[in-house]
Amino acid sequence: MGCTMSKKKNLPVVTEWDLNQAGLTWADWNWMISHKGYEEKELAQMLIGFREDFPAGGIFRHQFEEFFPEIKMGKSMSDMVFSVLDGDHNGYLDFKEFQQAIDLVGARLPDDRLRWSFKLYDEDNSGSVQLAEMEKVMECVYNMFEGMGQRPSGDPKIRAKEIFEKIDINGDGELTENEFVRGCSEDKEMMTLLNSLFTSMVGN
Known part of the structure; x- marks a missing residue:
């Protein structure tokens, strides 16, 4: 039993399936752990909450200004900022891109x-x-x-x-x-x- 419990402790907080559902790779996940300063468990909880709040996969352009009211700019600048954040240009901000948006607000x-x-x-x-x-x-x-x-x-x-x-x-x-x-x-x-x-x- 002790051996089994030890193995469970070493299991990753998120699985390949979790990342695939969020459109993320292990490289994305490791980047967030090393750059954001969160414990992995805390980041995993944030990912779960993000997926519950945005079941379609992320924050779409029309939701962008509503979700980040701190960001105030004209439409052309807002479009450009969203385009920069939407690194893979799929039309919405996934969890990693959402974290980068937080970086913008917190810069x-x-x-x-x-x-x-x-x-x-x-x-x-x-x-x-x-x-x-x-x-x-x-x-x-x-x-x-x-x-x-x-x-x-x-x-x-x-x-x-x-x-x-x-x-x-x-x-x-x-x-x-x-x-x-x-x-x-x-x-x-x-x-x-x-x-x-x-x-x-x-x-x-």
Whole structure:
């Protein structure tokens, strides 16, 4: 009996079936354990609750703003943020993507905000940002602030190019995540803009 009980203690908190039902892999699960700071049992309980609340698989676009009232932005920016969170582009946020949405709401440290912002710019999920991607997002950011009566000065495309050229350290026409973080950290105007963006989105 003692041997049987010992084996039970070593059983995983979730099974392959649980993960498949949630559209997750073991890699997803291990990522959440290592990045979120929860005990595995606590995370498993959250997964059960998530599946009960969203039996269709996740949070759909029309539920997004209702579930995260902290995130305040215009439709174009909201669509872009949802698209970034919906990493597999299946039209809804699964449990892992939901956890990443919580990261967005909870991003307080400059590096956290910069790394999240990098994902916003990296539209094709290539791991690098090109000027055209940065221009598109900068226009959305400007439009969002304009809707709030606080549009930044200047042309968003020109501003995007100036920032891009300044932080493209090796001059290859692409920004890696580390280049982006390092370059933006040294650009006071860019940091002010990003902090304003997060303050507008999540209130902190």
